[in-house]
Every structure is written in structure tokens, then in C-alpha cells.
Amino acid sequence: xxxxxxxxxxxxxxxxxxxxxxxxxxxxxxxxxxxxxxxxxxxxxxxxxxxxxxxxxxxxxxxxxxxxxxxxxxxxxxxxxxxxxxxxxxxxxxxxxxxxxxxxxxxxxxxxxxxxxxxxxxxxxxxxxxxxxxxxxxxxxxxxxxxxxxxxxxxxxxxxxxxxxxxxxxxxxxxxxxxxxxxxxxxxxxxxxxxxxxxxxxxxxxxxxxxxxxxxxxxxxxxxxxxxxxxxxxxxxxxxxxxxxxxxxxxxxxxxxxxxxxxxxxxxxxxxxxxxxxxxxxxxxxxxxxxxxxxxxxxxxxxxxxxxxxxxxxxxxxxxxxxxxxxxxxxxxxxxxxxxxxxxxxxxxxxxxxxxxxxxxxxxxxxxxxxxxxxxxxxxxxxxxxxxxxxxxxxxxxxxxxxxxxxxxxxxxxxxxxxxxxxxxxxxxxxxxxxxxxxxxxxxxxxxxxxxxxxxxxxxxxxxxxxxxxxxxxxxxxxx
Amino acid sequence: xxxxxxxxxxxxxxxxxxxxxxxxxxxxxxxxxxxxxxxxxxxxxxxxxxxxxxxxxxxxxxxxxxxxxxxxxxxxxxxxxxxxxxxxxxxxxxxxxxxxxxxxxxxxxxxxxxxxxxxxxxxxxxxxxxxxxxxxxxxxxxxxxxxxxxxxxxxxxxxxxxxxxxxxxxxxxxxxxxxxxxxxxxxxxxxxxxxxxxxxxxxxxxxxxxxxxxxxxxxxxxxxxxxxxxxxxxxxxxxxxxxxx
Numbered sequence: 001x002x003x004x005x006x007x008x009x010x011x012x013x014x015x016x017x018x019x020x021x022x023x024x025x026x027x028x029x030x031x032x033x034x035x036x037x038x039x040x041x042x043x044x045x046x047x048x049x050x051x052x053x054x055x056x057x058x059x060x061x062x063x064x065x066x067x068x069x070x071x072x073x074x075x076x077x078x079x080x081x082x083x084x085x086x087x088x089x090x091x092x093x094x095x096x097x098x099x100x101x102x103x104x105x106x107x108x109x110x111x112x113x114x115x116x117x118x119x120x121x122x123x124x125x126x127x128x129x130x131x132x133x134x135x136x137x138x139x140x141x142x143x144x145x146x147x148x149x150x151x152x153x154x155x156x157x158x159x160x161x162x163x164x165x166x167x168x169x170x171x172x173x174x175x176x177x178x179x180x181x182x183x184x185x186x187x188x189x190x191x192x193x194x195x196x197x198x199x200x201x202x203x204x205x206x207x208x209x210x211x212x213x214x215x216x217x218x219x220x221x222x223x224x225x226x227x228x229x230x231x232x233x234x235x236x237x238x239x240x241x242x243x244x245x246x247x248x249x250x251x252x253x254x255x256x257x258x259x260x261x262x263x264x265x266x267x268x269x270x271x272x273x274x275x276x277x278x279x280x281x282x283x284x285x286x287x288x289x290x291x292x293x294x295x296x297x298x299x300x301x302x303x304x305x306x307x308x309x310x311x312x313x314x315x316x317x318x319x320x321x322x323x324x325x326x327x328x329x330x331x332x333x334x335x336x337x338x339x340x341x342x343x344x345x346x347x348x349x350x351x352x353x354x355x356x357x358x359x360x361x362x363x364x365x366x367x368x369x370x371x372x373x374x375x376x377x378x379x380x381x382x383x384x385x386x387x388x389x390x391x392x393x394x395x396x397x398x399x400x401x402x403x404x405x406x407x408x409x410x411x412x413x414x415x416x417x418x419x420x421x422x423x424x425x426x427x428x429x430x431x432x433x434x435x436x437x438x439x440x441x442x443x444x445x446x447x448x449x450x451x452x453x454x455x456x457x458x459x460x461x462x463x464x465x466x467x468x469x470x471x472x473x474x475x476x477x478x479x480x
Numbered sequence: 481x482x483x484x485x486x487x488x489x490x491x492x493x494x495x496x497x498x499x500x501x502x503x504x505x506x507x508x509x510x511x512x513x514x515x516x517x518x519x520x521x522x523x524x525x526x527x528x529x530x531x532x533x534x535x536x537x538x539x540x541x542x543x544x545x546x547x548x549x550x551x552x553x554x555x556x557x558x559x560x561x562x563x564x565x566x567x568x569x570x571x572x573x574x575x576x577x578x579x580x581x582x583x584x585x586x587x588x589x590x591x592x593x594x595x596x597x598x599x600x601x602x603x604x605x606x607x608x609x610x611x612x613x614x615x616x617x618x619x620x621x622x623x624x625x626x627x628x629x630x631x632x633x634x635x636x637x638x639x640x641x642x643x644x645x646x647x648x649x650x651x652x653x654x655x656x657x658x659x660x661x662x663x664x665x666x667x668x669x670x671x672x673x674x675x676x677x678x679x680x681x682x683x684x685x686x687x688x689x690x691x692x693x694x695x696x697x698x699x700x701x702x703x704x705x706x707x708x709x710x711x712x713x714x715x716x717x718x719x720x721x722x723x724x725x
Contacts, residue, residue, distance in 0.1 A: 018666060327664070370624070370652075386566075403531075407534060464494070468515075470496075
């Protein structure tokens with residue numbers, strides 16, 4: 001059913017994947033347009049908040065506090081959720097989470113599930129696991145439906161199909177829903193999806209969801225969404241199975257006051273999500289009769305143990321960093337080889353997976369800091385990127401050209417004498433490559449090896465005859 | 481004031497005119513300038529690429545060179561950002577209490593060049609004359625890490641004869657990013673192409689910034705495409721005059 005899964009273990013390294021993504025001019029146009037629109041909306045609604053920086057700080061504090069006492073709040077959540085009639089399952093990793101969910105669905109006797117958009121189920125590749133067990137998952141979020149029908153993979157945390165434009169979506173619906181006459185107005189596409197989904201909502205008896213937040217104080221689960229599909233999945237099925245990373249917990253109901261202000265504004269540029277659902281256990285009068293929640297670790301406690309990487313877990317999956325990222329803007333999400341793309345993916349994926357599979361991701365950033373600037377809970381993504389780069393370097397040791405060059409440069413910078421010698425050597429070494437331009441200036445248009453990346457599209461001015469320090473010395477200390 | 485210059489390794493090697501311009505402006509303003517000869521590099525390239533072990537000794541070297549300075553002026557926003565954002569943590573990592581104290585004492589005295597003029601000296605007009613059409617690129621580190629705001633623009637607006645034109649997408653990264661330009665050459669080039677298009681759209685004769693690393697990257701493409709547009713460090717514009725003062 002689904003296309004090739006985004007898996008860092010099999011994905012090409014970022015520069016290679018980026019090259020092929022960037023060859024797709026339609027995709028780049030779609031991504032640029034979509035990120036421009038969302039960024040513009042975000043800037044407008046953030047701009048109307050006089051206390052935005054205080055809200056960010058409050059968001060950061062809530063998340064930091066939660067992570068510092070994660071065990072306490074998880075146990076509190078389990079107690080309160082159980083008390084309300086929910087069943088709590090613990091999963092060490094993705095495989096265990098998949099197994100628990102597949103078994104729970106099988107126990108309902110159903111061979112179909114309706115799903116609410118959930119990056120966690122993408123993270124654990126739940127759909128292929130369900131299909132392998134003979135269970136058909138139906139995505140109900142419009143974007144996820146487009147991805148599923150198009151046999152594609154998500155390109156964005158919040159807007160998974162942002163790399164597709166309206167005509168492409170119409171084409172997918174026309175063929176997969178068998179609607180040869182389908183029009184191309186947004187209304188036509190929405191109607192087609194509504195008809196397609198309504199039948200699933202009414203028929204399928206088991207729902208699978210992710211969670212935006214777990215509330216320890218009440219044992220409640222919170223999902224925010226724009227379309228109402230999620231609410232259908234939360235209310236119509238007889239059995240509801242929710243899977244969430246253990247990082248999703250917040251201590252108190254009141255914490256949502258802050259988080260539900262910063263999340264929609266950062267994510268889609270809305271003041272509030274159209275649908276905000278909180279459900280707590282089961283209720284005889286309404287909604288599903290059985291509620292299961294799978295609390296999954298999947299490397300999160302390892303991230304928690306790393307003092308410098310820990311802040312990654314504060315993420316509330318708003319995707320603002322993706323929209324702001326100039327690298328993501330050029331490549332879209334697939335180049336990251338992971339369901340978590342963009343700046344947050346570049347730090348989350350190498351920590352969730354074995355790092356050797358994601359070594360190129362911490363370098364998929366110019367460290368411009370736009371991601372940190374927009375993050376609603378102030379995750380210093382550039383700082384974590386640098387931390388992970390150091391881990392990559394330590395993993396790879398010194399037996400490669402880059403490491404040897406870096407070590408040599410390090411030695412040079414430790415002595416003024418060596419630095420001056422290197423400056424002289426540089427002038428000699430570059431001289432065969434230098435060509436004079438019309439103005440008589442020396443330029444280099446081709447460099448060998450690793451440095452060739454520079455001269456693909458850029459020239460390099462030749463080194464001046466005299467360094468600043470030479471000039472300073474000649475000038476004398478009298479100032480003339 | 482006694483101003484110690486940290487010229488930075490690539491300005492020293494590749495852009496000596498920037499350092500000379502800094503000296504000229506500061507002396508014109510009546511300050512005494514000194515250049516500690518043992519200085520080399522702030523360690524940014526190593527630190528940001530993941531080579532912490534190579535960057536750490538450069539911290540001690542910097543502190544040894546500038547200990548006791550009244551102020552340190554640096555014509556590079558990214559190098560100052562490196563110091564402010566990472567030096568305290570590096571000192572912590574070296575587990576050297578004395579060094580940590582020295583870093584804490586020294587950092588508040590370190591200023592990026594335009595920041596020194598606007599925030600420390602409270603100046604806008606430094607007596608410059610530059611009769612050219614110019615656009616300003618806000619380097620990411622200057623904009624976000626140092627929070628330079630419109631400081632550089634206020635300095636530029638006060639330059640006589642200048643025709644200052646706004647750059648579209650001024651807050652967008654030019655795509656340099658140090659080793660990023662080489663490791664992710666294609667993406668870097670695509671970001672660069674957006675920026676050079678914006679620069680050409682201004683029909684400026686020159687693009688200026690507070691960081692020669694961005695400018696080197698922009699200049700490389702502007703030259704390759706034979707646009708005739710120059711790049712020039714802010715200090716060089718501020719150092720220009722018509723000889724009447």
C-alpha cells in the first residue's frame with residue numbers, strides 16, 4: 001500500500017537525497033509556496049500577542065519541568081487514566097508498540113481501523129505492520145489520506161502533504177477514488193474526501209490515534225486538529241487505541257493554557273485549533289467502550305539521559321522550525337530520510353535511531369538559527385545540532401580527510417608562527433589555480449576534492465599579497 | 481578608549497582591508513587601537529563542525545591574548561556569536577575555574593564592530609561619505625545571535641551620499657554556514673541563488689554586511705555570474721570619506 005518507508009537505515013545521505021529532491025522543480029515550488037503561506041500566517045497571529053516571548057518562556061519551563069520529573073508524571077498519568085477506565089500499556093520500542101497495537105486490534109475481531117493523523121504511528125511504521133497482520137488502516141486526516149492514496153510518505157510534521165499541489169491531489173483522488181469527473185476546486189476535493197471517509201467512519205469499529213498531550217493530573221489525552229476527522233474517530237468507534245511517546249505528558253490540565261496558545265499559532269498560524277478534543281478513559285454514556293493507551297519509550301529515555309540533547313524532547317511537534325528553515329524550504333521533507341524532517345528531524349532522528357544511520361542529518365543546516373527563533377518552547381536546535389556533530393566526529397575518529405585537515409588547522413591556529421607560515425603557504429599553494437579577471441583581480445574558479453563544492457557555483461578571490469598583521473607590523477606601533 | 485582588535489583568522493588572511501578600515505574608523509573617532517600579535521582564530525569552524533577537541537585550546541589562546549583589554553572589537557558577527565554562545569560552556573568543559581572566571585570577565589567587553597559603535601559608543605554618524613547604491617544583508621549570527629537589530633542600518637543611513645536600498649528577504653540565510661557550503665554544496669547554492677537574485681533586484685552597486693564570511697560566499701557567486709555587483713564589509717563603507725574631514 002504505502003511507498004518506500006522513510007527509514008534512516010536505508011535512506012541515502014542528506015546531500016544525495018537533497019540533490020534528487022531539488023531536481024523536482026514542482027516539489028520545490030510547492031514547498032516554497034506552502035512554507036511562505038504558513039510563515040506569513042504564523043507571523044501575523046504571533047504578532048498580535050503582546051506576551052509571545054513570555055509564552056515561549058512559559059512553554060519551555062513547562063516542558064523542562066516535565067522532563068526533569070518524567071517518571072513521576074508518567075506514573076500519575078497511568079494511575080488517573082486507569083482510574084477512569086483506560087488500559088495503559090508500556091512499550092519499550094517501536095516493535096513492542098506495533099505488537100501491542102496489532103494484538104489489540106485483532107482482539108476486537110476487526111480487520112479495519114480508522115486512524116487520526118499521528119506522527120508517532122509513522123515513526124513506528126504502524127501501517128505496514130497492520131497490513132502484514134491482515135488489518136487495513138484508513139487514514140482520515142485529509143493530508144494523510146492524500147499520502148496514503150498516493151502511496152507517498154509525509155513531508156512535513158503538521159502538513160504531511162505540503163509537497164503536493166491541488167492538481168496533483170485531484171489526480172490522486174480521481175484514480176484512487178474512481179472519480180473520473182472530479183473537479184479541481186478545493187470544495188470538490190473536500191467533498192470527495194468527505195464522501196470517501198464518511199462511509200469508513202460509520203462502518204469501522206476500531207480507531208487508532210496519536211496524542212498531542214497526555215495530562216498527568218486527569219489521565220486525559222488531548223488531540224488538536226483542523227478538520228473534525230479526528231473527533232469522528234474519537235467518538236464513533238467502539239474501541240480506541242492511542243499511541244504516544246512518553247515525552248507527550250504534561251503535569252496539569254492548566255498547562256494546556258500555555259501550550260494550546262503556542263501550538264496552533266506556531267503550527268498553522270491559527271489562534272486556536274478548530275477542534276480540541278480531550279478524552280479521559282471511557283464513559284458508559286458516550287464514545288468508545290474500550291480505551292487503550294500505549295506509552296512508548298523508543299529511545300526517549302536515552303535522549304533524556306543526555307544533558308545536551310535532552311531539550312529535543314521538549315518538542316510539541318508544531319513544525320514551525322520546518323517552515324522557517326531555509327534548507328527544508330529548498331528540499332522538502334523526504335530528503336531527511338525520516339518521518340521527522342526539517343531542523344527538528346535533523347536533531348530528533350539521529351537520537352531516536354542509531355546515530356550511524358543518520359550522520360548526515362546534523363549537518364543538514366547552515367546554523368542560521370531561524371528554527372530556534374520560531375520554536376514555541378525555545379529548543380535551541382543549533383546548539384543540539386552542534387552537539388550531535390561532535391558525536392559524529394567522535395564516532396568516525398580521525399581516519400578521514402576532513403578530520404585530518406581539521407586537526408592540522410587546529411594545530412596551525414595554536415601558534416602565531418605556524419599560522420603565519422600557513423598564510424604564506426596558502427598563497428603559494430593557490431597560485432597555480434588563480435586566474436586574473438578583466439579588472440586584474442585574481443580569482444579561483446576551480447578547487448580540488450572536498451573544496452570543489454565551493455567552486456561549483458562560486459568563485460573564490462585569491463589571497464591578498466599582504467595580511468592584516470603584516471600591514472599592522474609595517475605600519476609600526478606609532479600609528480602611522 | 482583603548483580598543484583591542486580581534487581581526488579574526490579569515491579577515492587577517494583574506495580580507496585585510498576590513499581590518500584596516502576598522503582601524504581607520506576607530507582612530508578617526510579618537511581611540512587608541514592595539515592588535516595583540518599572538519591572536520589567531522576563535523575556533524568557530526572547528527566547534528560548529530563538531531571538532532570540539534580542536535576548538536577548546538583556541539579559547540585559552542583567545543583569553544590569554546585579550547586578558548586585561550578595555551574593550552575588544554571584532555569585525556565579524558559570527559565570531560562574536562561563537563564567543564558569546566559557546567565560550568562559557570567551553571570553559572566549563574575544560575573544568576578550569578580560573579579560565580571560566582576570565583571568560584566571564586572578558587565577554588562583556590567583546591563587541592562586534594557595528595555593535596561597538598551603536599551600543600557601546602552610542603554613535604550613528606561616524607563621518608563617512610560613500611556615494612553609491614548599497615543594499616544590506618543581515619548575517620544570521622548578527623541578526624539572531626547578537627540581536628544587532630537595525631544598528632548597522634542606522635550607521636549606514638547616516639553615511640553621506642549613500643543610496644541605501646532594502647533587500648527582500650533580509651532575514652533569510654545566504655546559505656554559507658561555514659563547512660555547510662561544502663558539505664551540502666547543492667542546497668547551499670540554491671539558498672545562495674535566492675539571495676543573489678534578491679540582491680540583483682535592488683540594482684545596488686554593492687552589498688554590505690557585518691560578516692565577511694557571508695560576503696565571501698555572495699561575492700563568489702556575483703563574480704561567477706559576472707554581475708558587476710561588489711561586496712564590501714560595513715567597516716569599509718564607514719571608513720570611506722571624501723577627504724574633507
